[in-house]
Amino acid sequence: MSEVTDLFKESMGRLATGVTVVTSEVDGRPWGVTVSACCSISMEPPLLLISLFTKNASTEAIMEQQRFGVSILSNDQTNVAKAGAKPGTAKFFEEFTDFDHDGKTHRVKDALTHVHCKVDNVVVAGDHTIFIGLVEHVTVSEMKQPLLHFHRQFGSFIDELETAVK
């Protein structure tokens, strides 16, 4: 890796993010991958972006199915985030998911929220594939502290939650 790539990696590790699990289906079974590259990009129409390593099984599945789900994790779901990030292992997610949207999407149980998207656009960028999803269905659950990721560690949004949601 070049010096610039190393420093870029270190720099982006200093951007604290929320943590999501992107859900899809592999062999007819729920599959989840941990993703922090997720953001909203438009409200009219509602569009969301995720960026996935192109060689991930999830990327292939989403290309095929033309839809995906995004569950935003709460701070008691580090185990789910770790399960979705284990390199080189199958990420069948029955243990962590149930159905949402009349059985049309797999969501992570007890996540803060789950957003179901239809693929609207795909952009290949370097070694990643950017999916822009048109939001078709949203389930917002109980408000809890979010799971955060910073400098290769999981953590919490301490104390400030009450102020932030007012």
Ligand SMILES: Cc1cc2nc3c(=O)[nH]c(=O)nc-3n(C[C@H](O)[C@H](O)[C@H](O)COP(=O)(O)O)c2cc1C
């Ligand atoms: C906090 C966190 C955030 C991540 N964000 C992304 C991401 O935005 N896009 C991505 O492709 N991989 C991301 N990953 C890595 C994937 O979760 C991981 O590479 C993948 O699960 C490895 O699976 P594979 O060996 O089956 O390819 C992230 C991992 C962690 C722990």
